[in-house]
Amino acid sequence: METKTAVDSEPIIKTSNVCLFYGESQALFDVSVDFPGNMVTALIGPSGCGKSTFLRCMNRMNDLVDGVRITGSLQLDGHEINDPTLDVIDLRRKVGMVFQKPNPFPKSIYENVVYGLRIAGVNDRDTLDSAVENSLKRAALWDEVKDRLHVSALGLSGGQHQRLCIARAIAVQPEVILMDEPCSALDPRSTARIEDLIGELRGDYTIIIVTHNMQQAARVSDYTAFLYEGLLVEFGATKQLFTNPEKKETEDYITGRFG
Amino acid sequence: MNRDASKGFWRQGEPFVWATGTALSITLIIMAILLVVVMVNGLGVFWPKSVAEATFNDGAVALGEFQKDSKNNETGEEEFQFKTANRDLDPQMQDFHWYYRKNLKGEFRYPTDVIVMERMENGNFIGYIKEIKAVNVESIKGETDASRLRDAIAKTHARYESEVGTILDKTSGLADDLQNIRYAILKVKYDSEQIQLGKRSGVQAELDRLGAEMKKLVAEEERIKETSDELVKEQELYESALRKNSVIMADSAGRTKEIPLVDIVRIYQPNNMGYPAKVWHYISKVFELLTADPRESNTEGGLFPAIFGTIMLIFLMAFTSFPLGVMAGIYLREYAKDGVMVRLVRIAVNNLAGIPSIVYGIFGLGFFVYQVGGTLDSWIYPERVAAGVSTFGTGGIIWASMTLGLLTVPVVIVSVEEALGAIPMGVREGSLALGATKFQTLVRVLLPMASPGIMTGFILAMARAAGEVAPLMITGVVKLAPTLPIDWKFPFGFDRKFMHLGFHIYDIGFQSPNVEAAKPMVYITTLLLLLIVLAMTSVAIVLRNKMRKRYQIRSI
Numbered sequence A: 001m002e003t004k005t006a007v008d009s010e011p012i013i014k015t016s017n018v019c020l021f022y023g024e025s026q027a028l029f030d031v032s033v034d035f036p037g038n039m040v041t042a043l044i045g046p047s048g049c050g051k052s053t054f055l056r057c058m059n060r061m062n063d064l065v066d067g068v069r070i071t072g073s074l075q076l077d078g079h080e081i082n083d084p085t086l087d088v089i090d091l092r093r094k095v096g097m098v099f100q101k102p103n104p105f106p107k108s109i110y111e112n113v114v115y116g117l118r119i120a121g122v123n124d125r126d127t128l129d130s131a132v133e134n135s136l137k138r139a140a141l142w143d144e145v146k147d148r149l150h151v152s153a154l155g156l157s158g159g160q161h162q163r164l165c166i167a168r169a170i171a172v173q174p175e176v177i178l179m180d181e182p183c184s185a186l187d188p189r190s191t192a193r194i195e196d197l198i199g200e201l202r203g204d205y206t207i208i209i210v211t212h213n214m215q216q217a218a219r220v221s222d223y224t225a226f227l228y229e230g231l232l233v234e235f236g237a238t239k240q241l242f243t244n245p246e247k248k249e250t251e252d253y254i255t256g257r258f259g
Numbered sequence B: 001m002n003r004d005a006s007k008g009f010w011r012q013g014e015p016f017v018w019a020t021g022t023a024l025s026i027t028l029i030i031m032a033i034l035l036v037v038v039m040v041n042g043l044g045v046f047w048p049k050s051v052a053e054a055t056f057n058d059g060a061v062a063l064g065e066f067q068k069d070s071k072n073n074e075t076g077e078e079e080f081q082f083k084t085a086n087r088d089l090d091p092q093m094q095d096f097h098w099y100y101r102k103n104l105k106g107e108f109r110y111p112t113d114v115i116v117m118e119r120m121e122n123g124n125f126i127g128y129i130k131e132i133k134a135v136n137v138e139s140i141k142g143e144t145d146a147s148r149l150r151d152a153i154a155k156t157h158a159r160y161e162s163e164v165g166t167i168l169d170k171t172s173g174l175a176d177d178l179q180n181i182r183y184a185i186l187k188v189k190y191d192s193e194q195i196q197l198g199k200r201s202g203v204q205a206e207l208d209r210l211g212a213e214m215k216k217l218v219a220e221e222e223r224i225k226e227t228s229d230e231l232v233k234e235q236e237l238y239e240s241a242l243r244k245n246s247v248i249m250a251d252s253a254g255r256t257k258e259i260p261l262v263d264i265v266r267i268y269q270p271n272n273m274g275y276p277a278k279v280w281h282y283i284s285k286v287f288e289l290l291t292a293d294p295r296e297s298n299t300e301g302g303l304f305p306a307i308f309g310t311i312m313l314i315f316l317m318a319f320t321s322f323p324l325g326v327m328a329g330i331y332l333r334e335y336a337k338d339g340v341m342v343r344l345v346r347i348a349v350n351n352l353a354g355i356p357s358i359v360y361g362i363f364g365l366g367f368f369v370y371q372v373g374g375t376l377d378s379w380i381y382p383e384r385v386a387a388g389v390s391t392f393g394t395g396g397i398i399w400a401s402m403t404l405g406l407l408t409v410p411v412v413i414v415s416v417e418e419a420l421g422a423i424p425m426g427v428r429e430g431s432l433a434l435g436a437t438k439f440q441t442l443v444r445v446l447l448p449m450a451s452p453g454i455m456t457g458f459i460l461a462m463a464r465a466a467g468e469v470a471p472l473m474i475t476g477v478v479k480l481a482p483t484l485p486i487d488w489k490f491p492f493g494f495d496r497k498f499m500h501l502g503f504h505i506y507d508i509g510f511q512s513p514n515v516e517a518a519k520p521m522v523y524i525t526t527l528l529l530l531l532i533v534l535a536m537t538s539v540a541i542v543l544r545n546k547m548r549k550r551y552q553i554r555s556i
C-alpha cells in the first residue's frame, strides 16, 4: 500500500507497513500513515478495527501487553520508535496520552499535574508552580480549580477529570498528544469543552485523536484516517475525506451505512 | 386456595430468608453470650464484695464473701458457698466452703469492722485486728485500728523500699555482672583451648595474655560473689528487723495469726466503704493489674509482664510478617507473569491458612529455634555452645514472633494481592504513559491506593496472631518470666522467654493448683486480651478509614 503523505505540513510521526500481532491474531495490516506536525489527525473506524491498537503503538503502550509483536516502521522525528535501545520513558514524555476513561491519580490536583515532572526528577517549587498554572490554563481548567489546587482531584467532575488528564499530559511538554476517545465517557457539555480545548491546543501540539463520533472528527480534525478491520482504507484532509471520499467503504461508513 | 398460598410462600423464598436470618442470629447470640460472660465475670472481680457473717445452730460462726446458692448433689439440700479465705488457718487449706442453709441461725450479719487483707502469700485473710505490733516505725497515726494498721503498713513498705529495695537493685545489677563475667570466662577459656588444640593460630604470648585475663576475670567473679553475699546478709538483717512489725489477726472462730506487715499488700473494710471508696479501690486494683508483676503462682497481682509480652510479640511478628507479605504480594500481582506457576503459588498461599497452628509451632521449633538459633549461637557464642549454654538456640520471643509471622504471612499476601488487583488498569497506564517506570508507578500510585486493603490484611494478621497460643507453647512462652523480653544492648532481650496473656489463661485456668481462686483471674485475663486485640485493631481500622477516604477510587 502506498504512503499517503499530507501535503502542507512536515510529518512528525511516520509509520510505514505497520503490522501488529496479538499472539497469533493480527490486528493491524500494513498500516502506513504520516501524521503532520502541529495538526489534529483523527482516527476513525468501527469498533474493533484497531484504532486504539494503532494509537498505542506510538508511545509503545503495547509493550505492556504480553505477546505483542510489531513489524514495519514507526518513526518519531526520524527516530525509530520500536528501536529496543530507545528510552521508552523519554519517548512517553514526548508522546503524551489521554485515555478513554479519565484516570486521575488519588492525589491533589496540583500533584496530578506535576506527576510527570516529579517522575522526571523536577522538584523545584517555582518550576512546578508555573507548570501547574500554565498547564491548567491551557487545559481550560485553571479558573475552576485555582482555589483548591491542593484538594484531592477525585472530587472533580468527569469532564474536569478529563481536562486534568490533558493538563497532566501537557505539563511534561510533549510534542504529540494521543487521545483515545477522550469524550466517550463524558456528557455533551463536557464533550464540547474538550473539543474547544483541542482547537486551542492545535498549532502547538500534534494531536492524534481516536473517535467513534464522525461529527466530532469532522469538527476537530485537520486530517482523518479511516481504519477498517486492521487496514488503512483512506487517509486525507478531513474536509476532502468527509465531502468527497475516494473509497466506497469510507463513504458507506461516514454516511452511517455500517459501523 | 390454601395450597396455592403455601406454594407461593415457598416460591417467594420466604423460608430461605428465615433460615439465613436464624443462622445469623444464632451466631450473634452465641458471640454476645461469650462477651457478656467474660465482661460480667471479669469486670466485677475488683469490686469489693461485702463480708457476711453466718451464725449456725451449733454456735459456729463463718465469715466470708458470699459466692452463690446451690443444691447439694447428693442430699439435694440447699447450701451456699462462702469465700472464707484464711487458707493457712483452715484444716483443709481451702479458701472456699459450702454450708447447709438449714443449719443457719438467723440472717447474715455484716460487721463493719471486718478487715479483708491481701497478702503476698496464702491468699486473702478475712478477720479482725487484735493487736498491731509496730516496733520499727515511729508514730503510727490514725483514729481506728484499721487506719492505724494502714499507716503502719505504708510506713513499713516505705522503709522496705528504701532499705531492702536499694539492696535488691544492687544485687540484680550484680547478678547481671556475674552473668557477663561468666560468659567472658567461657570465652577466654574457649579461645585458649582453640589455640592449644592448634585450631586457631596463636603464639605463646597470646596464651599468656589470655591466662592473665582469665586470672583477672576469676578475681572479679570472686569479688562480685563476695559483695553480693554481703548484700544478701545485709538484706536479711533489714528484713528480719522489719518483719518484727506485724499485726495479730483473729478469724471468726477466734483463732489468731501473726502476719508481718511487709507481707501485706493492702487492707480494706468492705462493709464500711462508701461508694467513692469502692470506686477508688477498683481503680487501684485495675492499676495494679496493668502495672504490677503477678503473685501467688499468677493467681493474684498484676499482669504487666504478660501484657508487655503479648504486645511485644505482636510488634515483632509485624516486623517479619508485614514486609515479607507485602513484598510477596507485590511480586505475585505486579511482576510475576500470569501462568500455571503463579496460579499454583496462589492456591498454595491460600491453603497455608488451613495448616493447624501447632504445625507452625513445630516448624518454628525445628527451624527457627534449633536450626537458625543454633547456627547463630555457634557463630556468635561458640564458647557458650562448647559449655552447653544456649542463647538463641532455645525458645525466645524472637522465634515465637517469627513463627507467628510465618503463620500470618499468607493473610497479608492475599490482601495485598487483592488490594492491588482492585486498582483499575487505567491508573497504571496513566502513570506509565507519563514516563513513569513500573517501580515509580508502584510506589507513587499503586501502594497508596492499595494501602487501605493492605491495612485490612495487617488487621486480620494481628488479630490472628494475638489469638494464637499453641505455637507459642513450644517456641518460648513461659508461665513466669524473670525479666521482660527487652534490653538496651544486643541481643536486646529478643532471645528471652516471655509471658503471654493467652498462655496465661490456659496456665492459671487449667494448670493452677487452686483453680477456684484462679477463676477471677482467668476472666480478667481474657477480658484484657480481648481489649488489647480490640485496641490494636481499632487503631488500625481508624488508620485504614483515613487512608480509604484519601485514596478512594471514585467511579466516574
Ligand SMILES: Nc1ncnc2c1ncn2[C@@H]1O[C@H](COP(=O)(O)OP(=O)(O)O)[C@@H](O)[C@H]1O
Pocket (backbone or CB within 6 Å): A022, A027, A045, A046, A047, A048, A049, A050, A051, A052, A053, A054, A065
Ligand atoms: N490486549 C489484547 N489482546 C488480544 N487482542 C486484543 C487486545 N487488545 C485488542 N485486541 C484485539 O485487537 C483488535 C483491535 O482492537 P482495538 O485496537 O481495541 O480496536 P478499537 O480501538 O478500534 O475499537 C480487536 O479485534 C481486539 O479484539
Ligand SMILES: [Mg+2]
Pocket (backbone or CB within 6 Å): A051, A052, A053, A180
Ligand atoms: Mg478503542
